[in-house]
Amino acid sequence: MKPHYYLLFTLYFLINKAYAQTYIQNVTVVDVINKKLIPAQTVVIKENIIAEIKSAKKIKTPQNVTVINGTGKFLMPGMTDAHVHFFQSGGLYTRPDVLDLRKHVPYEKEIDFVHHHMEDFLLRYLKSGITSVVDAGATYNFLTLRNSFAKKADLPSVYMTGPLITTYEPEAFKNLDKNEPFKLVHSIEEAKKLVQEQLPYKPDFIKIWYIVTAKGKETETAARKYEPIIKAIIDEAHKNNLKVAVHATERITAQIAVENGAEFLVHNIEDEVVPDSFIKLLQSKKVILSPTLTVMDNYYKTYAQKKNYNTYELENANPDAIGSMYDVKHLSGTADSIMLNKLKKRFNLPQINAYTSKVDSIRFINLKRLADGGVTIAAGTDAGNIGTQHASSFIAELKAMKETGMSNWQVLQSATINPAKIFNKENTSGSIAAGKTADMVLLSSDPSNNLDHLTQIEMVFKNGRPMQVDKIVKIIPETLVQQQVNGYNARNIEAFLEPYAEDVELYTFPNKLISKGKEAMRKSYDAMFQRLPDLHCEIVNRIINGNFVIDKESVSGLNRPGKIEATAIYEIKNNAISKVYFLP
Numbered sequence: 001m002k003p004h005y006y007l008l009f010t011l012y013f014l015i016n017k018a019y020a021q022t023y024i025q026n027v028t029v030v031d032v033i034n035k036k037l038i039p040a041q042t043v044v045i046k047e048n049i050i051a052e053i054k055s056a057k058k059i060k061t062p063q064n065v066t067v068i069n070g071t072g073k074f075l076m077p078g079m080t081d082a083h084v085h086f087f088q089s090g091g092l093y094t095r096p097d098v099l100d101l102r103k104h105v106p107y108e109k110e111i112d113f114v115h116h117h118m119e120d121f122l123l124r125y126l127k128s129g130i131t132s133v134v135d136a137g138a139t140y141n142f143l144t145l146r147n148s149f150a151k152k153a154d155l156p157s158v159y160m161t162g163p164l165i166t167t168y169e170p171e172a173f174k175n176l177d178k179n180e181p182f183k184l185v186h187s188i189e190e191a192k193k194l195v196q197e198q199l200p201y202k203p204d205f206i207k208i209w210y211i212v213t214a215k216g217k218e219t220e221t222a223a224r225k226y227e228p229i230i231k232a233i234i235d236e237a238h239k240n241n242l243k244v245a246v247h248a249t250e251r252i253t254a255q256i257a258v259e260n261g262a263e264f265l266v267h268n269i270e271d272e273v274v275p276d277s278f279i280k281l282l283q284s285k286k287v288i289l290s291p292t293l294t295v296m297d298n299y300y301k302t303y304a305q306k307k308n309y310n311t312y313e314l315e316n317a318n319p320d321a322i323g324s325m326y327d328v329k330h331l332s333g334t335a336d337s338i339m340l341n342k343l344k345k346r347f348n349l350p351q352i353n354a355y356t357s358k359v360d361s362i363r364f365i366n367l368k369r370l371a372d373g374g375v376t377i378a379a380g381t382d383a384g385n386i387g388t389q390h391a392s393s394f395i396a397e398l399k400a401m402k403e404t405g406m407s408n409w410q411v412l413q414s415a416t417i418n419p420a421k422i423f424n425k426e427n428t429s430g431s432i433a434a435g436k437t438a439d440m441v442l443l444s445s446d447p448s449n450n451l452d453h454l455t456q457i458e459m460v461f462k463n464g465r466p467m468q469v470d471k472i473v474k475i476i477p478e479t480l481v482q483q484q485v486n487g488y489n490a491r492n493i494e495a496f497l498e499p500y501a502e503d504v505e506l507y508t509f510p511n512k513l514i515s516k517g518k519e520a521m522r523k524s525y526d527a528m529f530q531r532l533p534d535l536h537c538e539i540v541n542r543i544i545n546g547n548f549v550i551d552k553e554s555v556s557g558l559n560r561p562g563k564i565e566a567t568a569i570y571e572i573k574n575n576a577i578s579k580v581y582f583l584p
Helices: 003-019 107-127 140-149 188-201 218-239 251-259 276-284 295-303 311-316 319-333 337-346 350-372 394-403 408-415 417-423 451-455 477-489 493-497 518-531
Strands: 021-031 036-046 049-055 066-069 074-077 079-084 130-135 157-160 164-166 182-184 205-209 243-247 440-443 457-462 465-468 500-508 512-516 536-545 548-556 564-573 576-583
Touching: 036 074, 079 417, 107 130, 107 140, 107 319, 107 457, 130 417, 140 157, 140 188, 164 188, 188 218, 205 218, 218 243, 218 251, 243 251, 251 276, 276 350, 295 337, 295 350, 311 477, 311 493, 319 337, 319 477, 319 536, 319 548, 394 408, 394 451, 408 417, 477 493, 477 536, 477 548, 477 564, 477 576, 493 518, 500 518, 512 518
Parallel strands: 021 066, 021 074, 079 130, 130 157, 164 182, 164 205, 205 243, 500 576
Antiparallel strands: 021 036, 036 049, 074 440, 440 457, 457 465, 500 512, 536 548, 548 564, 564 576
């Protein structure tokens, strides 16, 4: 190499090396391993690694580096949702085996939606401070999609299994080829074959859906019948250096799975309060358990038509997925209305409420016993199931874990260092320490004091790259419009107004001004939301043209017979709805 080329190369390397450094000054580090706060620290990031952590007084900040003022702020490890499913959207149409609305939305359309929105889901996880996710049951097409996203260093890390190897396969998911999320197993040889079939797609682990339909005294007999197959799956996975996760909600199925070598239980036990012997088994085998406390309640509330989302969820979930949940109101006039009305009636019965309360109580008792007994707990939502939204459901899951009696520090560990142990990555991630990957979250308030502070995110670091939280998710006109439709249908004034500009103008088409400013909207719409409990807007048709969105709407619940058909034209400027034109 010629001398002047060598000099230029050296200068280029040194300059880029300097600019790849970030100094977070005078920040309070959230030490999840030792359960303490360490104030007045400077954290140095070089490339994608935490290079150094010292007292702010002992580190001199060089020139030509990125400096972030951490005064009054809290730096914690990036979180992990240890149980999600990307083949499910979280919307109303995503599980035709339990709520069959395929006459209204074909399942092929639902599959297409989740494929096209996986990156959006990932960005919403990142915005929520979740820098890794574990997909505990996917498809071959999603494994391929995961590989394409792995090249993007500013997306959450995705750990994914292939189709669930199952003792029961729902009819609705059969014959979907590479979109099939379940593979039915009948024999030991078939068990081995189904593990081997996944290997070319390079799954991170194998998942068993251990379903036993027998109840009561027959449960163990039925579970034992499948034990040789369960063992064969686990043994074949281990031969190929893959860990095994198991869906097992009965104590006996979980016990059989763990006794045969399963490392990860992706649900809590809900059929009985677990005995000490079971807790000791899990603790001695170093099994990790993800409790998923809220997912079933989201199903029950959907069936009962009582599912309500708060402002945080409405503003942070994928607008189309969460918006579909409000479709139950206008589906009452379709061929599906009889089925929906039966479900609504059934899941509002006192005996059903008593049953669900009992199961919830068992889950809560078991989680506290398991956590206190030394079992490693990894927070997971089972996001993607009906009503459990990707990313935005995580905080509700953590707060439910807190309600069981777990301390804030235990919950924080379950969201950070504990999930890292699933794939033996606790030495490289899951806490803030020199040498670990720089996946971190900068908060404005102390999360160890209040779990709600986990939503007060100012910045997320993924592989050392600092990202402003409000810049992570791409804002496009149709998502802004859908977000305000969701707020309207939820009659939530804050979520409804959030997509609008402060100086928004409302017109009767073409140019008759009827309202100006967000506060004027707040006054009129808040009164309407309070007055009309059955208010609902169905989007009959939507046209997108640049920064204009034209919605044909059908509005019901206006204290008058029938529906009102209307058309609204939304104009978007500077990432907000700036003008709305209502056609008479």
